[in-house]
Amino acid sequence: xxxxxxxxxxxxxxxxxxxxxxxxxxxxxxxxxxTNFVSDTYYKVDAELIASNELCEVWVEKNKGVTAxxxxxxxxxxxxxxxxxxxxxxxxxxVITLTGDDGVNVSMTMNTMQWADxxxxxxxKLTILLLDIKxxxxxxxxxxxxxxxxxxxxxxxxxxxxxxxxxSNECDMIYMDINPVNIDNPAWEFFGTLAHEMQxxxxxxxxxxxxDESGSQGADIYSDTWLDEGLSSAAEYIYSGEVNEGxxxxxxxxxxxxxxxxxNFFLWDxxxxxxxxxxxxxxxxxxxxxxxxxxxxxxxxxxxxxxxxYTDYRAITAATSVGWTxxxxxxxIANYVQDPSGIHGYKNDPVLKNVKAHYLRYIAENVYxxxxxxxxxxxxxxxxxxxxxxTGTLWYAGLSSSGYTNSNIPAGGALLSFNSDTNKKxxxxxxxxxxxxxxxASVNTANNSRSVSGAQPFSYRIDAGDLMGRDRFxxxxxxxxxxxxxxxxxxx
Numbered sequence: 001x002x003x004x005x006x007x008x009x010x011x012x013x014x015x016x017x018x019x020x021x022x023x024x025x026x027x028x029x030x031x032x033x034x035t036n037f038v039s040d041t042y043y044k045v046d047a048e049l050i051a052s053n054e055l056c057e058v059w060v061e062k063n064k065g066v067t068a069x070x071x072x073x074x075x076x077x078x079x080x081x082x083x084x085x086x087x088x089x090x091x092x093x094x095v096i097t098l099t100g101d102d103g104v105n106v107s108m109t110m111n112t113m114q115w116a117d118x119x120x121x122x123x124x125k126l127t128i129l130l131l132d133i134k135x136x137x138x139x140x141x142x143x144x145x146x147x148x149x150x151x152x153x154x155x156x157x158x159x160x161x162x163x164x165x166x167x168s169n170e171c172d173m174i175y176m177d178i179n180p181v182n183i184d185n186p187a188w189e190f191f192g193t194l195a196h197e198m199q200x201x202x203x204x205x206x207x208x209x210x211x212d213e214s215g216s217q218g219a220d221i222y223s224d225t226w227l228d229e230g231l232s233s234a235a236e237y238i239y240s241g242e243v244n245e246g247x248x249x250x251x252x253x254x255x256x257x258x259x260x261x262x263x264n265f266f267l268w269d270x271x272x273x274x275x276x277x278x279x280x281x282x283x284x285x286x287x288x289x290x291x292x293x294x295x296x297x298x299x300x301x302x303x304x305x306x307x308x309x310y311t312d313y314r315a316i317t318a319a320t321s322v323g324w325t326x327x328x329x330x331x332x333i334a335n336y337v338q339d340p341s342g343i344h345g346y347k348n349d350p351v352l353k354n355v356k357a358h359y360l361r362y363i364a365e366n367v368y369x370x371x372x373x374x375x376x377x378x379x380x381x382x383x384x385x386x387x388x389x390x391t392g393t394l395w396y397a398g399l400s401s402s403g404y405t406n407s408n409i410p411a412g413g414a415l416l417s418f419n420s421d422t423n424k425k426x427x428x429x430x431x432x433x434x435x436x437x438x439x440x441a442s443v444n445t446a447n448n449s450r451s452v453s454g455a456q457p458f459s460y461r462i463d464a465g466d467l468m469g470r471d472r473f474x475x476x477x478x479x480x481x482x483x484x485x486x487x488x489x490x491x492x
Contacts, residue, residue, distance in 0.1 A: 120172030148464030266373025
């Protein structure tokens with residue numbers, strides 16, 4: 001069996017943390033480090049333990065109006081529904097052999113959350129902290145963080161503080177917002193977010209277990225942002241069994257106009273320097289893509305992707321046995337064609353059958369630059385057109401309401417132009433487009449430019465990593481100090 005080894009450059013996870021991390025003086029219990037996302041600083045939250053069971057502890061920031069009944073509901077819903085459902089679909093059970101500095105091997109059978117707890121404080125319970133997250137939310141600024149997982153909590157506080165200026169609670173935990181989020185109404189938002197963040201925690205712990213020091217599974221220890229967020233959007237569905245209609249609304253309305261010019265999740269936060277609210281396009285498209293995968297490959301596809309040792313698009317191609325260009329282009333085609341039964345649609349799902357792809361607005365030239373993963377639909381006009389020849393990573397298809405063709409551009413349909421480059425740092429590619437303005441009825445009022453005016457006029461939730469920068473939360477590689485420990489044979 002393959003041997004997995006934690007590299008020495010990220011060496012502080014195990015024996016010491018398990019032994020000392022949450023052995024705190026009595027006066028320190030309930031004082032948690034949390035992040036102020038406005039000032040990018042850490043501060044102490046004074047909290048009290050309100051509810052607990054064999055799987056979790058629910059701590060509540062003092063004087064914030066959370067009742068004992070609400071805290072107890074969080075504990076029970078986590079144990080009986082969130083934990084149960086996510087572990088059933090995404091979880092794993094493995095025999096893990098650990099070798100300490102003394103050379104002694106110890107084999108233990110653990111599931112995903114037991115392993116995540118072992119890496120943290122090893123007390124058998126997930127810490128859930130309910131607090132008013134300092135995210136700058138106001139009625140005028142509708143962006144808020146509904147919850148977050150901070151990987152720094154898995155590292156020693158001393159090292160996090162001295163190496164990167166952060167702080168650590170040295171335990172496995174999730175932070176849950178109580179403003180503007182309401183635990184009771186709508187409950188699906190609060191507990192859907194809890195499931196979302198639990199997947200992030202499970203994913204982080206799993207990739208640490210799977211990391212291959214040789215790099216044969218990819219250069220990155222952690223999942224690509226879009227893959228991790230896609231699985232977290234899947235976790236929301238696993239919990240609720242409902243499609244997130246807000247993400248569908250964001251896609252269909254395309255208030256920014258950026259979806260029509262190719263923006264999607266593959267290059268996460270690609271346009272954040274223009275407007276941070278454009279990350280909504282990433283959430284909208286990754287949500288649709290993972291729903292499309294479920295409809296065609298079954299809900300079990302989520303577990304196959306989650307448990308993959310790959311950290312990029314190959315996790316999906318391995319799970320589906322379909323090449324990335326075909327898979328991703330099939331999804332792009334589906335958003336236009338909406339075949340009620342085949343791969344190029346959403347199987348007539350009562351919600352997702354309403355997905356509406358947007359035409360590229362009129363551009364006088366017959367070329368348009370696309371980043372890796374981007375695709376645009378340009379209007380075909382009234383006369384059948386000639387399909388461009390694909391070269392390199394550029395791929396083309398002619399689309400109509402009845403399907404697609406690789407021989408022409410159907411009159412009244414669209415030309416799909418797709419840059420299938422899987423290199424996230426790849427250059428812009430000049431793709432052919434029709435250059436024909438679409439019918440006015442199919443165009444919303446947003447400008448055809450790579451800019452966006454004004455903030456969204458409604459409240460919307462994003463991940464903490466998007467507010468502060470993904471590198472801060474998901475890239476702790478290179479921090480010294482995780483305990484020297486080998487992970488030996490791992491078996492199901």
